Amino acid sequence: MVTHKKKPIQAFHVVEDGHVTSPKGFTAGGVHTGLRKAVLDFGWIHSEIPATAAGVYTLNSFQAAPLKLTKRHVDKIRKIQTIVVNSSNANSCTGEDGMKKAQATVELTAKEKNIDEHLVAVASTGIIGVPLPFGPIKKGISYLNDPLYQKVTNFERAILTTDIETKHVAVELEIDSKTITIGGAAKGSGMIHPNMATMLAFITTDAAVDNESLEYALKSATNRTFNMVTVDGDSSTNDMVLALANGIQENLLLTKTHPQWNEFLAGFQYVCEKLAKAIARDGEGATKLIEVEVLGAKTVKAAQAVAKSVVSSNLVKAAMYGSDANWGRIISAIGYSNQKIEPERVEISIGDTIVVEKGVGIPFDEAAVILTLVKDEVKLSIDLQQGSRSAKAWGCDLTYDYIRINSSYRL
Amino acid sequence: MVTHKKKPIQAFHVVEDGHVTSPKGFTAGGVHTGLRKAVLDFGWIHSEIPATAAGVYTLNSFQAAPLKLTKRHVDKIRKIQTIVVNSSNANSCTGEDGMKKAQATVELTAKEKNIDEHLVAVASTGIIGVPLPFGPIKKGISYLNDPLYQKVTNFERAILTTDIETKHVAVELEIDSKTITIGGAAKGSGMIHPNMATMLAFITTDAAVDNESLEYALKSATNRTFNMVTVDGDSSTNDMVLALANGIQENLLLTKTHPQWNEFLAGFQYVCEKLAKAIARDGEGATKLIEVEVLGAKTVKAAQAVAKSVVSSNLVKAAMYGSDANWGRIISAIGYSNQKIEPERVEISIGDTIVVEKGVGIPFDEAAVILTLVKDEVKLSIDLQQGSRSAKAWGCDLTYDYIRINSSYRL
Numbered sequence: 001m002v003t004h005k006k007k008p009i010q011a012f013h014v015v016e017d018g019h020v021t022s023p024k025g026f027t028a029g030g031v032h033t034g035l036r037k038a039v040l041d042f043g044w045i046h047s048e049i050p051a052t053a054a055g056v057y058t059l060n061s062f063q064a065a066p067l068k069l070t071k072r073h074v075d076k077i078r079k080i081q082t083i084v085v086n087s088s089n090a091n092s093c094t095g096e097d098g099m100k101k102a103q104a105t106v107e108l109t110a111k112e113k114n115i116d117e118h119l120v121a122v123a124s125t126g127i128i129g130v131p132l133p134f135g136p137i138k139k140g141i142s143y144l145n146d147p148l149y150q151k152v153t154n155f156e157r158a159i160l161t162t163d164i165e166t167k168h169v170a171v172e173l174e175i176d177s178k179t180i181t182i183g184g185a186a187k188g189s190g191m192i193h194p195n196m197a198t199m200l201a202f203i204t205t206d207a208a209v210d211n212e213s214l215e216y217a218l219k220s221a222t223n224r225t226f227n228m229v230t231v232d233g234d235s236s237t238n239d240m241v242l243a244l245a246n247g248i249q250e251n252l253l254l255t256k257t258h259p260q261w262n263e264f265l266a267g268f269q270y271v272c273e274k275l276a277k278a279i280a281r282d283g284e285g286a287t288k289l290i291e292v293e294v295l296g297a298k299t300v301k302a303a304q305a306v307a308k309s310v311v312s313s314n315l316v317k318a319a320m321y322g323s324d325a326n327w328g329r330i331i332s333a334i335g336y337s338n339q340k341i342e343p344e345r346v347e348i349s350i351g352d353t354i355v356v357e358k359g360v361g362i363p364f365d366e367a368a369v370i371l372t373l374v375k376d377e378v379k380l381s382i383d384l385q386q387g388s389r390s391a392k393a394w395g396c397d398l399t400y401d402y403i404r405i406n407s408s409y410r411l
Numbered sequence: 412m413v414t415h416k417k418k419p420i421q422a423f424h425v426v427e428d429g430h431v432t433s434p435k436g437f438t439a440g441g442v443h444t445g446l447r448k449a450v451l452d453f454g455w456i457h458s459e460i461p462a463t464a465a466g467v468y469t470l471n472s473f474q475a476a477p478l479k480l481t482k483r484h485v486d487k488i489r490k491i492q493t494i495v496v497n498s499s500n501a502n503s504c505t506g507e508d509g510m511k512k513a514q515a516t517v518e519l520t521a522k523e524k525n526i527d528e529h530l531v532a533v534a535s536t537g538i539i540g541v542p543l544p545f546g547p548i549k550k551g552i553s554y555l556n557d558p559l560y561q562k563v564t565n566f567e568r569a570i571l572t573t574d575i576e577t578k579h580v581a582v583e584l585e586i587d588s589k590t591i592t593i594g595g596a597a598k599g600s601g602m603i604h605p606n607m608a609t610m611l612a613f614i615t616t617d618a619a620v621d622n623e624s625l626e627y628a629l630k631s632a633t634n635r636t637f638n639m640v641t642v643d644g645d646s647s648t649n650d651m652v653l654a655l656a657n658g659i660q661e662n663l664l665l666t667k668t669h670p671q672w673n674e675f676l677a678g679f680q681y682v683c684e685k686l687a688k689a690i691a692r693d694g695e696g697a698t699k700l701i702e703v704e705v706l707g708a709k710t711v712k713a714a715q716a717v718a719k720s721v722v723s724s725n726l727v728k729a730a731m732y733g734s735d736a737n738w739g740r741i742i743s744a745i746g747y748s749n750q751k752i753e754p755e756r757v758e759i760s761i762g763d764t765i766v767v768e769k770g771v772g773i774p775f776d777e778a779a780v781i782l783t784l785v786k787d788e789v790k791l792s793i794d795l796q797q798g799s800r801s802a803k804a805w806g807c808d809l810t811y812d813y814i815r816i817n818s819s820y821r822l
Binding site for chain 2: 127
């Protein structure tokens with residue numbers, strides 16, 4: 001198989017058990033406020049000093065109140081110091097009342113932390129269209145400075161809805177002879193309670209990063225990672241990724257012209273990719289992670305479109321659940337991706353086994369392929385043989401549990 | 412609720428137990444050839460005289476051999492006289508061999524029926540990527556003139572893969588004081604054997620229709636009916652709709668300037684809609700038909716995009732399976748349809764019950780809505796309140812059976 005991989009610049013190394021608090025100057029915590037029955041439901045990240053901030057937000061027309069407010073605050077002076085997050089209620093499609101409560105959350109948080117309101121970001125995830133109970137939120141805010149609850153694992157638990165696993169990572173690298181760290185935490189889309197479909201991710205770093213460059217890094221990494229994940233094709237009203245850079249390590253301000261910019265970018269992207277894959281793996285009802293790599297495309301956009309088409313196909317996802325080497329479904333999903341495909345060039349591999357060459361199925365060792373498919377990580381490779389661009393997308397299989405979870409009545 | 416419905420011109424009436432052979436001059440039949448184990452697997456439609464023909468074909472880049480050949484024949488002089496169809500094998504992604512066998516099917520059919528080759532159309536549905544066994548095809552063709560097998564119900568059965576029900580309809584109307592009839596048959600996407608995902612539909616009429624006008628009628632009806640059906644979002648390499656008009660009733664040639672053109676169009680569209688809904692209802696594992704109507708859109712295209720986004724959402728489909736009045740998922744799917752939605756205007760009804768007004772949930776009688784949702788036809792209405800255009804889309808619920816069917820190993 002012709003490969004077109006570029007070796008990434010990997011100056012970073014992965015921090016064992018890394019978190020959003022691995023970078024210097026960040027604390028995080030979480031508490032139980034009563035929004036959910038017996039589990040943590042309110043969390044926060046706080047930076048000692050205001051951090052340069054960048055955000056990417058859902059493209060869903062129905063943007064939730066906390067998301068709108070956070071965007072306004074990030075845009076103000078591109079600084080955020082405290083992020084508060086609640087799970088259980090998305091405060092979405094809640095009209096005027098929702099906006100007032102998001103605003104009140106910000107006001108109380110700013111007061112408790114003694115900072116300007118526009119330095120506060122707020123995120124919510126949970127049921128859509130139900131008024132946010134404000135008593136628990138108020139209670140949660142009262143813990144913001146309580147030393148008992150400053151535990152990053154509390155934060156990571158508090159932002160989950162029905163995700164099974166917490167999702168966190170950190171990497172370290174040397175920039176201008178300073179050790180800088182990039183950390184991340186995320187929640188995915190578990191929806192045992194219907195309407196809960198939000199992806200939230202938070203990236204922190206103690207590097208000094210120029211605000212436009214941070215925004216560029218976030219957008220570019222998001223396009224290659226979070227935006228390449230699909231659990232069920234539904235994108236939520238509350239999806240948001242926030243990045244904070246507090247600059248405590250006092251490196252020379254990172255911009256695109258900094259000689260180590262690409263090293264920083266590679267570390268930043270690794271953190272995002274790790275979280276994105278964790279979200280896919282923990283999709284509702286999922287038993288395995290599916291990675292689709294498309295090689296040999298004319299453009300990255302075309303590669304991404306094909307990869308997403310395949311990883312989003314219900315038929316492919318159901319076949320993966322059944323460990324079925326069903327390349328006809330893969331080829332069909334490539335074909336309807338709306339890209340200019342030359343069928344007679346396409347090559348498809350399942351794991352390391354080539355199953356389609358020049359657009360036509362070839363004999364292969366079915367037993368060996370099934371052994372690949374029963375693993376909890378499955379890789380599908382598609383070589384379009386039209387150019388040198390590539391992309392990856394991640395998803396999960398479609399299972400009985402997905403139906404069980406999503407057909408259940410609301411509580 | 413503001414409604415924007417235009418009353419359609421309905422000069423036609425529905426023929427009881429109507430078929431593709433209800434129009435004069437058409438015969439159809441089907442036999443068992445051995446492609447499938449014990450059921451009919453080869454069928455045909457034949458017109459006494461060459462009929463004006465129009466086709467619409469899958470946009471999937473991987474077009475199957477029979478589809479390419481049929482398109483070439485239809486384009487030649489816009490006449491088709493005999494259509495042969497096999498199920499069980501799609502003759503898709505089969506390279507040179509596939510094209511040769513499609514060509515040989517045409518040659519033998521033309522010889523058997525004593526007509527020109529370019530008057531023969533050929534369609535296949537079934538597994539992708541497996542060489543077409545030609546012995547059975549040859550055997551099937553040998554029955555084309557056998558009076559024992561000229562039974563339209565045989566045809567309707569022979570084209571099915573794992574569809575449960577045959578799908579057929581006919582309407583009659585007066586044009587120029589002649590009674591003309593429009594009939595139709597279709598198969599949907601049942602895929603117990605993986606890779607079988609083809610939608611085929613055949614429309615016949617004994618009206619005289621100008622070839623460009625027939626093409627217009629077919630494209631316009633397909634856009635509003637077959638293209639608005641989704642079972643699982645996967646579109647096949649073999650999808651095709653063919654329309655044949657043999658003109659035996661000797662009405663004045665129907666063109667867009669004929670005073671009764673709109674009456675013909677309404678009848679034609681009814682036939683297509685009936686078949687499209689039957690396909691949705693008979694989707695894999697489906698327990699109910701879901702109709703999504705979008706009103707108050709600025710353009711038909713926007714209305715269609717929103718309707719398709721909602722009816723394609725796995726979350727909406729799973730909620731419908733669970734008879735869950737889960738409007739948060741509907742609103743989310745409206746929001747990510749890539750249309751310019753004004754959230755504060757949107758109204759959503761489940762059955763006759765309004766559940767969202769001005770983009771915000773309102774109290775409703777949940778018990779009454781559940782009674783609506785447990786029926787085997789569910790209607791969701793969305794009023795965007797931005798204009799006067801509307802569209803409908805049809806789909807089915809997402810069920811355990813869908814997973815069972817699609818995760819099973821290939822035979």
